[in-house]
Amino acid sequence: MKRPTSTPPGICVPCRLGAIFTVVAAIAGGFAYAAGWFSPTRLSAPRIIDAFQANAGVHPGYRRNHAKGVCVEGYFDSNGNAAALSVADVFVRGRRTAVTGRFAIPGSNPSAPDTSVPIRSMALAFMLQDGEQWRTAMNSTPVFAVRTPAQFYEQLVAARPDPATGKPNPAKLQAFYKANPDTRPFQAWVKAHPPASGFANGAYYSINAFRFTDSADHTRSVRWAMVPEAPYAPFDARASSGSDFLASDLMRQLEAGNLRWHLIVTIAASGDKTDDATQLWPDDRQHIDAGTLVLERETPQSDGACRDINFDPTVLPNGISPSDDPLLAARSAAYAVSYKRRTREEAFHPETATATAHHDSNPS
Amino acid sequence: MKSVRTHFSPVQRVLHWAMAALLFVMLFIGVVMVFTVSHLHSVLLVIHRPLGIALLLLVVIRFIVRLAHGSPPLPNDLPTLQHVAAKLTQVAMYVMMAAMPLIGWSMLSAGGYPVVLFGAVHLLPIAPRDPVLFSSLRTLHTWLAFALFATVLLHLAAALFHGLIRRDGVLSSMTGWASRRG
Numbered sequence: 001m002k003r004p005t006s007t008p009p010g011i012c013v014p015c016r017l018g019a020i021f022t023v024v025a026a027i028a029g030g031f032a033y034a035a036g037w038f039s040p041t042r043l044s045a046p047r048i049i050d051a052f053q054a055n056a057g058v059h060p061g062y063r064r065n066h067a068k069g070v071c072v073e074g075y076f077d078s079n080g081n082a083a084a085l086s087v088a089d090v091f092v093r094g095r096r097t098a099v100t101g102r103f104a105i106p107g108s109n110p111s112a113p114d115t116s117v118p119i120r121s122m123a124l125a126f127m128l129q130d131g132e133q134w135r136t137a138m139n140s141t142p143v144f145a146v147r148t149p150a151q152f153y154e155q156l157v158a159a160r161p162d163p164a165t166g167k168p169n170p171a172k173l174q175a176f177y178k179a180n181p182d183t184r185p186f187q188a189w190v191k192a193h194p195p196a197s198g199f200a201n202g203a204y205y206s207i208n209a210f211r212f213t214d215s216a217d218h219t220r221s222v223r224w225a226m227v228p229e230a231p232y233a234p235f236d237a238r239a240s241s242g243s244d245f246l247a248s249d250l251m252r253q254l255e256a257g258n259l260r261w262h263l264i265v266t267i268a269a270s271g272d273k274t275d276d277a278t279q280l281w282p283d284d285r286q287h288i289d290a291g292t293l294v295l296e297r298e299t300p301q302s303d304g305a306c307r308d309i310n311f312d313p314t315v316l317p318n319g320i321s322p323s324d325d326p327l328l329a330a331r332s333a334a335y336a337v338s339y340k341r342r343t344r345e346e347a348f349h350p351e352t353a354t355a356t357a358h359h360d361s362n363p364s
Numbered sequence: 365m366k367s368v369r370t371h372f373s374p375v376q377r378v379l380h381w382a383m384a385a386l387l388f389v390m391l392f393i394g395v396v397m398v399f400t401v402s403h404l405h406s407v408l409l410v411i412h413r414p415l416g417i418a419l420l421l422l423v424v425i426r427f428i429v430r431l432a433h434g435s436p437p438l439p440n441d442l443p444t445l446q447h448v449a450a451k452l453t454q455v456a457m458y459v460m461m462a463a464m465p466l467i468g469w470s471m472l473s474a475g476g477y478p479v480v481l482f483g484a485v486h487l488l489p490i491a492p493r494d495p496v497l498f499s500s501l502r503t504l505h506t507w508l509a510f511a512l513f514a515t516v517l518l519h520l521a522a523a524l525f526h527g528l529i530r531r532d533g534v535l536s537s538m539t540g541w542a543s544r545r546g
Contacts, residue, residue, distance in 0.1 A: 013529065020524040024517050027388075031513060035395035044399045089484075131486055133478045149401040308495045309476055314406055318484035322406055330401035332409070337398075339475070343499040 043153055045333035049341065051156040056108035060345040064338040066121050066137075068112055069104025070247045071304025074258070074295035076126055082265055082290035085220060086212035088319030089128045091290060098127045099293065102306035103199040103250065106139075113243030118195045118235075120246070122204035122226060123311035124293070132317035135309070137331075138204035138226060140195060144277035145186040149330035154180070182278045189280075194234040198249045200259050201230035208313065208331075209274035209323035212265070221268035221323060223281065226261040226293055251298050261293040274323040310339035371537050373433045379426045380538055383419065384516075387461070390415055391513050413468075414481045420465035427458060439532045446522075453519050460512040466490075467508065471501035 036044055052064040059067055080093025090097045102123040105114060119140050126134040146152045158176035159168045177183050196202035206224045213219045230253075242248070253259060267286045273279055301307050314322050314332040322328045372380070390412070397408035438447055472479045473489030475498040480486045491497060527535030536542065 016528040020521055020528060023524065024521045027520070028517060031392065031395065034392050034399075036399040043401055045401050045405070046399070048401065130484065131478060131488065132480070132484060308493065308498075314409075315477065324403070326403060329403045329405040333398070333401045333405040340499070340502055343475075343495040344503070347496040347499040 043150055045330070045337045048149070048153055048156070048330070048334045049337040051153060051160075052108045052338075055156060055160050059108065059110050061342055062108075062110045063104075063342060064108055064334075066104040066106055066123075067108050067110040068114075069102050069121075069301055069306075070250065071299045071301050071306035072101040072103060072250075072254075072295045073297045073299070073305065074099050074101065074293065076263070076291055076293050078291040079289065080291075081288050082212070082263075085214055085222070085265065085267070085288070086319040087215050088134065088212075088317045089130060089132065090126050090134055090317065091319070095129075097129070099295075100125045100127065100305045100309060101295065102301065102304075102309070102311065103246070105246070114246045115237065115240070115243070118190055120195060120199060120202055120204075122199070122202075123306070123309075124226075125306075125309050125311065125315075126317075128317050133315055134317050134320060135311050135313060135315040136206060136224075137311040137313050137335075139207055140202045140204055141186060141189055141193075142205040142223075142225070143186050143189055143280055144207050144327065145183050146180065146327075147182045147276050147278045148326050151180055151182065152327070152330065155183075182276075185278050185280065196228075197233045197235050197239070198253070199246050200250055200253050201228050201232050203227045203232075204261075206313075208277050208325040208328050209268065210316070211321045211323055213319055213321065219321075221272065221274045223266045223268075224290075225264045225266070227264050229260040229262070247298070254295065254298050259295045261295075263290040263293060264288070265290050275325050277325055277327055308343075310335050312336065369436045370533060371436060371540060373429075374540070376426070376429055376433055376435075377538055377540050379422065379429060383422050383426065383461070386415065386419055386422070387512075387516065390419060391509060391516075394509055410482075413472075413479065416465040416468050417481060417487070419461065423458065423461040427462075436537045438534065439530075442532070450522065453515055453522070456515050457512070457519065460508055460515065464505070464508055464512060467501050467505050471498055471505055474498035474501055 032038060036042060049064050063069075076090065076097045076099050078091050078093060078095045078097070080091070082091040083093055085091070089095065104121045104123070105112065106117050106119050106121065109116075121137065121139050123137040124135070128134065146155055155176055158172045160172075161167055162169045177187065204226045209221050209223050211219050212222050250259075265288045266281060267288070268274060268281060269285060272281045272285070299305070312332050312335045314328055316322070371377075393408045393412050393415070397405050397412060400408075438450060442450075469479055469487060470491035473491040474494050476493045478486050479489070491501075523535050523538070526532055527539075
């Protein structure tokens with residue numbers, strides 16, 4: 001029999017029990033801290049989604065932002081021009097990639113009138129042949145309103161409807177804009193560029209910068225835009241009909257024929273900021289037309305293929321990667337919470353989700 | 365006289381401690397990445413998937429090694445209740461360690477996500493695309509992670525109890541230190 005080697009017998013049993021308790025409690029406490037259970041006021045993905053819900057209520061089964069939209073289907077034909085910049089299979093010359101997409105307007109209310117915001121969005125999921133995916137969620141503005149996730153959250157809080165009027169308090173919003181000069185380029189751009197008359201003749205921008213990696217492992221910072229073949233015409237309130245004209249107009253246009261956009265990739269010069277979505281890059285940057293997006297069909301989001309897609313802009317194929325833009329990780333984290341909640345609502349209240357969805361997709 | 369086996373085999377000990385470290389890292393990554401909106405979210409997400417698959421492979425290897433090598437017996441004087449509890453927590457940990465990556469993989473499949481490991485390397489879906497199935501698996505992934513973490517803490521507390529209070533050689537059977545039973 002060997003002599004006991006560990007733990008000097010002099011240490012009292014309660015002390016040793018206390019040591020065990022301390023070790024276990026410290027690890028459990030560290031876990032709870034990491035999970036954010038001790039910091040309910042720290043900015044987190046659930047808190048951002050909570051803020052959307054606090055502003056507009058919960059619309060079961062719907063995305064917490066860009067709730068109102070329609071699904072589209074089509075494909076992307078690569079002309080090979082971007083193949084030298086990125087090894088992504090989608091850019092191989094002559095490659096046709098199936099695309100599931102979604103047009104929407106910002107906001108959490110799936111029944112909001114189309115005129116409620118001057119911004120539209122186009123989200124796309126490129127289904128690459130080998131099973132990879134490229135998801136992008138673009139806005140009709142080339143710059144974003146805020147630079148950081150914290151500003152985004154503060155903007156949501158500032159825009160919270162006043163219980164007395166049911167509308168955001170303009171003074172609070174003005175105070176936010178004044179305190180955050182980063183928001184000026186966006187405000188100026190929106191003022192100078194009336195929205196297009198429909199989904200079909202608008203351009204949509206990647207919002208954030210990304211990185212393209214070529215076959216020599218060389219990486220370039222890029223932004224991209226989908227630029228329509230249909231000529232831009234400004235939105236005219238007198239010519240539009242109903243509060244759901246965006247979806248019904250698009251449906252009519254697609255019945256008449258396919259709609260096309262060109263994927264324009266802009267390459268950053270050294271010194272261009274990739275971590276600031278509020279700033280445009282200078283116009284003289286190199287632009288490359290990488291191919292044509294062709295949309296063929298529209299379906300209501302209540303049963304369209306886009307319904308169950310989380311258009312997380314960090315779902316990327318080999319050859320495209322996120323930049324250092326702090327908004328990208330926040331978008332990914334917050335979209336995941338929105339997706340988790342709305343799929344849960346579909347699981348627990350399928351009748352509510354479908355009923356409202358049908359109501360929404362019916363142009364009234 | 366044939367001596368009683370006092371230690372797990374070296375390969376079992378290596379597998380145990382490697383998995384213990386990776387499992388702790390994995391559980392912490394999981395809770396941080398669903399919470400934070402910082403760049404850390406993206407970094408952790410990129411680690412989470414391949415690490416989960418690595419843990420799945422490791423638990424399969426470990427289970428086979430366990431069947432082949434067996435385990436040293438628990439002390440004869442260990443009360444039956446503790447004996448049963450020890451075996452139950454071991455079985456529960458094996459089941460949860462295998463289930464967690466499979467649930468994660470199925471969950472991403474049901475949500476229509478590509479299951480990217482690194483670069484263009486990704487796994488095929490193992491579940492049909494179905495948002496309701498995604499939701500159930502997503503919820504299960506969270507709760508099973510908490511259950512696994514709690515079970516690991518219980519296992520750790522029991523191991524320390526053996527090592528510091530009972531001093532019966534159970535802890536050293538896995539640490540590889542000299543045993544007092546022998």
